Amino acid sequence: MLARGIAVFVLTAGLVSAQTKAKAKVAPKAKTAAPAVVVPTRTLPPPKDESGRDKTLAAFFVKFKDVLKRKDRDALISMLAPDIDVGLRDMSGQGAFFTAWGLGDRDASVYAVISQILSLNGAWVDDQFCGPYVSV
16 A cells, blocks of 8 residues: 555656646746645554463563563573574574674663564464564
8 A cells, every 4th residue: 555655646746747847848937836746645543562462471571671671681591592593694592692682792782672672563363473573
């Protein structure tokens, strides 16, 4: 839908531009403002967080957010899957995560990045919770 709206905007803007150029050729000395282009917009409802539907998941998120707030490196590492895929080359595992995110530094950016991701909403699809995927 967004692509369609953008296409309509571009097409409309192109027509307005062509009309303005045509008027300019007929009356080169007349200065007229281009007509305003109104692009219809659709207001979407605010995202809904469905993580509370599962009490275990909700409790995990509360604990995880607390670990991030305290910047507790050891607790963070213990909450990761032992075979976590770091996403860089063939790096996987908790040690690779530690290295890739620079967890030797108390102010490593990973705390803010994961906190921001957790602040976004997620929804249940069938029996699986789907949180936003954010490429960092």
